[in-house]
Amino acid sequence: MKGIPSSLPALLLAAASAPASVTLAEFRRFEGPIDAASNYIHYSEGYVVTPGYVDISDLVFESADDGGTPGEYVAEERDWDDDDGEEETGEDDGEGGRRDRRLGEDGDEVDAALASGSTYVDIVLFHEPAECANTRLGCDWTELGVGANDGVGNLRWCCSDDAAALGLCRGGPKQEGRLIVDPDKFEGQHRFLGVPPSGTWRRNVKEGMFDLKTLTAHRGEGAGKYVLVVSNCNDQVGRNLTVSGEYVWKSSHGYLPGNLFGEMYFFCFLTVCYAVLLACYGLKMSIHRDEIIPIQKWVLATIGIGLLEVFFKGGDLWVWNIDGDRFWFSLYTGVIVGVLKRAVSRCLVVMLCLGWGVTCDDLGDKMKRIVTLGVAYAGSSAARDVMTVLAITENEVLSTETETEILDVVAILTFVTAFVDVIFYWWIFDALNGTMQYLEGMSQSRKLQRYLRLRLILLLSILFAVVWTVFGIVDSYNDKRIINEEENGWVLNAVWEFNYLMILVGLSWLWGPEAGAKEYAYVMELSTIGNDLEFDTNVVDSPESDDEDADDGEYGVNKAVKA
Numbered sequence: 001m002k003g004i005p006s007s008l009p010a011l012l013l014a015a016a017s018a019p020a021s022v023t024l025a026e027f028r029r030f031e032g033p034i035d036a037a038s039n040y041i042h043y044s045e046g047y048v049v050t051p052g053y054v055d056i057s058d059l060v061f062e063s064a065d066d067g068g069t070p071g072e073y074v075a076e077e078r079d080w081d082d083d084d085g086e087e088e089t090g091e092d093d094g095e096g097g098r099r100d101r102r103l104g105e106d107g108d109e110v111d112a113a114l115a116s117g118s119t120y121v122d123i124v125l126f127h128e129p130a131e132c133a134n135t136r137l138g139c140d141w142t143e144l145g146v147g148a149n150d151g152v153g154n155l156r157w158c159c160s161d162d163a164a165a166l167g168l169c170r171g172g173p174k175q176e177g178r179l180i181v182d183p184d185k186f187e188g189q190h191r192f193l194g195v196p197p198s199g200t201w202r203r204n205v206k207e208g209m210f211d212l213k214t215l216t217a218h219r220g221e222g223a224g225k226y227v228l229v230v231s232n233c234n235d236q237v238g239r240n241l242t243v244s245g246e247y248v249w250k251s252s253h254g255y256l257p258g259n260l261f262g263e264m265y266f267f268c269f270l271t272v273c274y275a276v277l278l279a280c281y282g283l284k285m286s287i288h289r290d291e292i293i294p295i296q297k298w299v300l301a302t303i304g305i306g307l308l309e310v311f312f313k314g315g316d317l318w319v320w321n322i323d324g325d326r327f328w329f330s331l332y333t334g335v336i337v338g339v340l341k342r343a344v345s346r347c348l349v350v351m352l353c354l355g356w357g358v359t360c361d362d363l364g365d366k367m368k369r370i371v372t373l374g375v376a377y378a379g380s381s382a383a384r385d386v387m388t389v390l391a392i393t394e395n396e397v398l399s400t401e402t403e404t405e406i407l408d409v410v411a412i413l414t415f416v417t418a419f420v421d422v423i424f425y426w427w428i429f430d431a432l433n434g435t436m437q438y439l440e441g442m443s444q445s446r447k448l449q450r451y452l453r454l455r456l457i458l459l460l461s462i463l464f465a466v467v468w469t470v471f472g473i474v475d476s477y478n479d480k481r482i483i484n485e486e487e488n489g490w491v492l493n494a495v496w497e498f499n500y501l502m503i504l505v506g507l508s509w510l511w512g513p514e515a516g517a518k519e520y521a522y523v524m525e526l527s528t529i530g531n532d533l534e535f536d537t538n539v540v541d542s543p544e545s546d547d548e549d550a551d552d553g554e555y556g557v558n559k560a561v562k563a
Helices: 010-015 108-115 161-165 258-287 294-323 328-353 365-393 400-441 445-477 490-510
Strands: 002-005 027-029 032-034 040-048 052-055 060-063 119-128 189-195 202-204 209-212 224-231 241-244 246-250 523-525 534-536
Touching: 040 052, 040 246, 040 258, 060 189, 258 294, 258 490, 294 328, 294 490, 328 365, 328 400, 328 445, 328 490, 365 400, 400 445, 445 490
Parallel strands: none
Antiparallel strands: 002 040, 027 246, 032 241, 040 224, 052 209, 052 246, 060 202, 060 241, 119 189, 119 224, 523 534
């Protein structure tokens, strides 16, 4: 869980939309302190497809100090576990005895607890409506009944002395030192724990199940984004606490976050697409096994790596949905294989643009430079992606300082990766232009046509990427987003995967196994003599070759008439 200070009202709005605050694990770990503070609350966000539930029963709250001399505290004849003196609102769900309570309905036992000097940990769960959750600024929690502001920039989460002076506490003495919850606006669910003023204390919330139904007329529950808030507001006499354990977010379809369910099916679809592409390309290579050229092996390897990536990523989501826990081997294998796919793909496109298998059968020293650049890209990209995944998946247990340090390193690695990417892109288009000029000068119309098609595929891909990037930037600045990132945010990344697949399909088509592929680099058209006459040549002065002996003629070829 993360903490929110109340000193800056803008953080309230940012809290609902900050990606770093959203933890994706549905079995979530919470390890850390909850200090008594009126200007700070802790929260966790998740997307739930109803009917579902959020269960905090396994969270253990424990005193971090004795709060005074243990002998000074005499336990009352009452249960401190949870929901002490809770009054039922008449909105019982009928399944498990859920009781919802609001401040000001505590009853005589809470009065007695207040008289004894006890303080409280308040826990609330509420739904953010789609009309505000899908906006750039996110939801104003005070409009949903959590916290209060005076309309001129003063925001308070807790009913502290200064909040009372500002007129933000409306619950009377019973609300002092408690989380501000407006009963007229709040439509969520509320639990609390009573904390004695001294002595060793350790409790969990026995009725920690927040059952979430489909949206009903009397309660703001339904599929969408939910926020769980935990507060220890009384900084006057309250005690510092620690929390440890797991809490669960579960949707109707399983443990997978509701906003990732579509992504699981998308990866399943991609797995089928890659499998079909791999089978077709492999079958053609089997048919023309005697005509296979090295570049086709690279294409096949790239398809295979892509299949492994989507298989592991889809498998990770599938296991997550069934068991509720991340399959760490599948998660990190998918990340590493994805990095390998991108690195090999960049190397492959450079090789193709240099004319390997079309104007020459060997890249010479250029192959070493290509591999070196690919390794540099893979190293920086892998470190960046693994650290990013670590920062997100371990969001609940990493300290703010550690998380900040990791993200700083990620920023540096992102810059390094982008620099290597620029080198790749420059090399690709420089090599492509050089090869096309060479083919045009040699009047190799059939080979030139293949590279014109390659250029078209790359340009369409770049155009699509630019349009999608601009769309994403514009959408992020819209007051209301076109794509609901809380529900369909996975689409933003899925589109890039689809774009990559289309490029790979195009390359597989252009450099597909066929009869005569092995001699293709040595066959030259003589369009000035006739369409049926060809020379069998050994090209040594292509754009990829070093200067050879000038005695071999204007284009540096050894001619031999093909019989």
